[in-house]
Amino acid sequence: MSTRNYLRPPWAARVIGGRMARLVKPKVVSLLSVPGRTTGAWRSTPVAVLDHGGAEYLLAAYGDTEWSRNLRASKSGRLTRRGRVEQFTAVEVGPSELQALMEAYLGQFGKLPNVAKTFETLPDPADHPAFRITVTGSERA
Template sequence: MAYLKPPWFVRKIINKVAMTTGVGNSQTLTVIRRVSKQPQQIPVVVPEVDGVKYLVSTRGEAEWVKNVRADPHVKLNGTAYVASEVPVEQRAPIIAAYRPLAGKVVEDYFKKLPDDADHPTFALSPG
């Protein structure tokens, strides 16, 4: 699966600002790293469709995606959830809800990775 690595400035500066301020509708996702078992925090935009919250990876198979697959117990702004991956054929309405929330900043990622299969998506259940 494809992956668009974010530039250093985004990883080290923009992501920290987003998690601190909530800019751009962002929330803080905390997952447990597969190898080190240490927490990893990532800013995410969380669409809600039919009362269910979702995680969408705009950059493809990111490290946080691999970590969620290894341990689906995650926290979103400190609240515990269990993530389950959404089959590719069910992702379109979730991604459609995600894109306007995330704004223009993600449009380039969808141009580079146009297939819904390139955007792992997870439903969140209270956990």
């Protein structure tokens, strides 16, 4: 696998943005929880789930993030969205699919703060890990 880059989000996006986004855009922003690859402790971060071609994807807009590394190791996690906690399995997509997923992500979420700028800074699709997710169970949050 090639070396992927990571772009640290601005302070406001890290500290305020994710929390506010879930309140302001609850239909767009979900809470991803993934077990840490070293400790196994659950780590959570806000994400936008991409619906593309009849499947759902998680794409790491900021590059090779901690959540993407943890998901790569665990191959499963939880999404809290629309008042439900959904268990899912994940498969990392191959390089040939990344360009189309990146374009679809920009089409759906490019107007959210920092998204378009992030892809301008990291234009190589190989820098953005993406995972096809399959929900395996669901319960009320």
